[in-house]
Amino acid sequence: MKDNGYLDDRSRAGLHPIAELRGVSKRFGDVLAADNLDLSISSGEFLSFLGPSGCGKTTALRMLAGFETPTSGEVLIDDQVVNDLEAHRRPVNMVFQSYALFPHLTVEQNIGYGLRQQRPRLGKDTIREKVGQALDVVRLSGFEKRRIWEMSGGQQQRVALARAIVNQPKLLLLDEPLAALDRKLRKEMQIELQDLQRQIGITFVLVTHDQEEALSLSDRVCVMGEGRIIQIGTPQELYDSPRSRYVADFVGTSNFFEGRVTASGAGRATVVLKNGMPVEGRVTAEAAPAGEACVSVRPEQIRLSRSDRTGIEVVVHNRIFLGEHTEYLVRNGTLGDFLVLSPRQSELNDGPFNTGETAWASWEAGSAVVLEKS
Amino acid sequence: MTQRARNWLLLTPATAWFLVMLVLPVSVVLIFSFGERGDGGGYVPAFTLEQYANLPARWAAFKNTMVLAPLGTVAAMLIAYPLAYFLAVRTSQKWKTMLLVLVIVPFWTSILIRSYAWIFILGGRGIPALLEMIGIEGVRLIYTPFAVTIGIIYGYLPLMVFPIFVSLDRLDKRLLEASSDLGARPWATFLQVTLPLSIPGVATGCLLVFILLMGEFLIPALLGGGKVFFVGNALVDLFLQSRNWAYGSAVAVTLIVVMLVSVTIYMRLIARLNTQREDVSLM
Ligand SMILES: Nc1ncnc2c1ncn2[C@@H]1O[C@H](COP(=O)(O)OP(=O)(O)OP(=O)(O)O)[C@@H](O)[C@H]1O
Ligand SMILES: [Mg+2]
Numbered sequence: 001m002k003d004n005g006y007l008d009d010r011s012r013a014g015l016h017p018i019a020e021l022r023g024v025s026k027r028f029g030d031v032l033a034a035d036n037l038d039l040s041i042s043s044g045e046f047l048s049f050l051g052p053s054g055c056g057k058t059t060a061l062r063m064l065a066g067f068e069t070p071t072s073g074e075v076l077i078d079d080q081v082v083n084d085l086e087a088h089r090r091p092v093n094m095v096f097q098s099y100a101l102f103p104h105l106t107v108e109q110n111i112g113y114g115l116r117q118q119r120p121r122l123g124k125d126t127i128r129e130k131v132g133q134a135l136d137v138v139r140l141s142g143f144e145k146r147r148i149w150e151m152s153g154g155q156q157q158r159v160a161l162a163r164a165i166v167n168q169p170k171l172l173l174l175d176e177p178l179a180a181l182d183r184k185l186r187k188e189m190q191i192e193l194q195d196l197q198r199q200i201g202i203t204f205v206l207v208t209h210d211q212e213e214a215l216s217l218s219d220r221v222c223v224m225g226e227g228r229i230i231q232i233g234t235p236q237e238l239y240d241s242p243r244s245r246y247v248a249d250f251v252g253t254s255n256f257f258e259g260r261v262t263a264s265g266a267g268r269a270t271v272v273l274k275n276g277m278p279v280e281g282r283v284t285a286e287a288a289p290a291g292e293a294c295v296s297v298r299p300e301q302i303r304l305s306r307s308d309r310t311g312i313e314v315v316v317h318n319r320i321f322l323g324e325h326t327e328y329l330v331r332n333g334t335l336g337d338f339l340v341l342s343p344r345q346s347e348l349n350d351g352p353f354n355t356g357e358t359a360w361a362s363w364e365a366g367s368a369v370v371l372e373k374s
Numbered sequence: 375m376t377q378r379a380r381n382w383l384l385l386t387p388a389t390a391w392f393l394v395m396l397v398l399p400v401s402v403v404l405i406f407s408f409g410e411r412g413d414g415g416g417y418v419p420a421f422t423l424e425q426y427a428n429l430p431a432r433w434a435a436f437k438n439t440m441v442l443a444p445l446g447t448v449a450a451m452l453i454a455y456p457l458a459y460f461l462a463v464r465t466s467q468k469w470k471t472m473l474l475v476l477v478i479v480p481f482w483t484s485i486l487i488r489s490y491a492w493i494f495i496l497g498g499r500g501i502p503a504l505l506e507m508i509g510i511e512g513v514r515l516i517y518t519p520f521a522v523t524i525g526i527i528y529g530y531l532p533l534m535v536f537p538i539f540v541s542l543d544r545l546d547k548r549l550l551e552a553s554s555d556l557g558a559r560p561w562a563t564f565l566q567v568t569l570p571l572s573i574p575g576v577a578t579g580c581l582l583v584f585i586l587l588m589g590e591f592l593i594p595a596l597l598g599g600g601k602v603f604f605v606g607n608a609l610v611d612l613f614l615q616s617r618n619w620a621y622g623s624a625v626a627v628t629l630i631v632v633m634l635v636s637v638t639i640y641m642r643l644i645a646r647l648n649t650q651r652e653d654v655s656l657m
Contacts, residue, residue, distance in 0.1 A: 067551055087554040100552040104570045113566075114556035167556065 018043040024073030033059040035227035046204045048214040051224035057207040093164035094173040101148045108144040114167040134166035174206045241284040248296040255338035257295045264288035269370040275334040281368035292373040299341040301367040311362030316353045406623035415617025425624035435608040443587035446526035454534035462542035489596040517599035525593040534579040541575025577644045
């Protein structure tokens, strides 16, 4: 069992890495699908690969599973280099995006498939018992004799999950396992996935291009772009301290204001925005940007005000009521459009604002992040 | 027009075709089979079972057909399967089409010409002559059941390759990865995933080839040289040579019945194979 956050401290403390990528690259003809990946996966953690379509997430996963051989670099599982170890010899199981369940077998036979491959052979009763337990875990008891095509999408997804976990792999790889499900079912399955991982303690590596999914489920998220790892960190680190505009943009929503750096030091920098306003922000990258830079501010960190005439003068351009929050699209003549997310509480004090109304946008100095321009 | 009327309209051409080209001739043959031979050949109306009583005289033809048709089917299947597997699973998309075309190319030449080629290859100046050169004398290949089987395999291979290829090509390759991921060695994956999922293709191919082989006469005529003959050859003989239409019809009706019975048994077996998999226990 683990708490959120607890495992991260453990993994930092040098918990044993279950799998590693060392300078791994994979080339398909002209396409460099994986570019010098370095990654260490700790035992028991829930890691996500997050990135846009075609950035090499599946390729990275397939190299861990043994379906692709790296063009260069080393893949390690349990401290052993496994570059040339075939998939069927790796202590790793995968949940395929399309599930890849065997259509000619029943639910029970699908789940027992991996167990039946083990040598020395497992007894029939052992297999039946383990399959029963796995069915319990994914809450599908009673469906043993069903055919795959008699199961709904969500049920199939759970069969695929059971088929993988029943083998108690050292590493469970999940390639967008929830992508085919509708929103409501996806939410439910996300919670189930997280519970499951805590319950069985297997290391999970999840591929997704849904940032919300990655942030809510993972201990650590590995943000990828164009075959490279852009930043690895806990969801909170990525959200609060993105080291590049790419990450700030991909993880959550952010507003970017361009300007020039005028001073920097001690992890902070001052940027003069295009409207001449100086803004101070944290520097998250190794070196503070010089010259052109951009300031990233999350919409929920910006406060709109009528009375307090400090910050940026804006005109409210659009308002969307979201229940707990209200989202405003506001416009400033020189800085352009940006988003503001006001919690209901502050709305009661100083709002709501109507379309066309003039207001003042400001944020706490610590909430802005100064990043390279692109 | 109602949906019902439209359905009938859709079925009309096929129904007309079947009535004129199948039901009518089969009925004629059935009626003829109870008749008698005229003095100068042909058919004289009668109702007698005499023709059927005479069937044992043609036993050899039935025996050859019933042995060589299944044998040829199985042999063709055993050769076609690895070929289809190679084309469907191991060949890149680029080469697939071209290699498939190469498989069909023989179909573009007349079976007559292709069988003549085999007469030369298997005949006295072909393989036996080569064997003589290395000291093996007196081997006879042409006009033997072996020659007929060779001809059958050669002639029907493409017909067998295609359905098997289609079933293997349609097979989701991720299933093979999933199997391997779950720890199955390549051979185990083949036996547990590839083979069961290609059974429909194999079944279709075998059925097609078997049915056509039951009515085959050209290959035995050319490569069997009158020594190995099928029911088809008997029919040619009876209708065209001895002009004994009544007896010929009785032989034809018997062939149809034998074919229907074997196909029914075969379909039952295949269906059993499919349902058995359904309730196979965990092993
Ligand atoms: N077998 C292959 N042959 C050639 N190119 C490939 C192959 N597999 C992947 N690629 C290329 O490698 C790049 C990365 O592909 P990959 O499937 O890893 O992306 P992904 O991040 O999983 O994308 P998605 O979110 O769409 O699944 C893509 O440009 C893709 O076209
Ligand atoms: Mg992918």
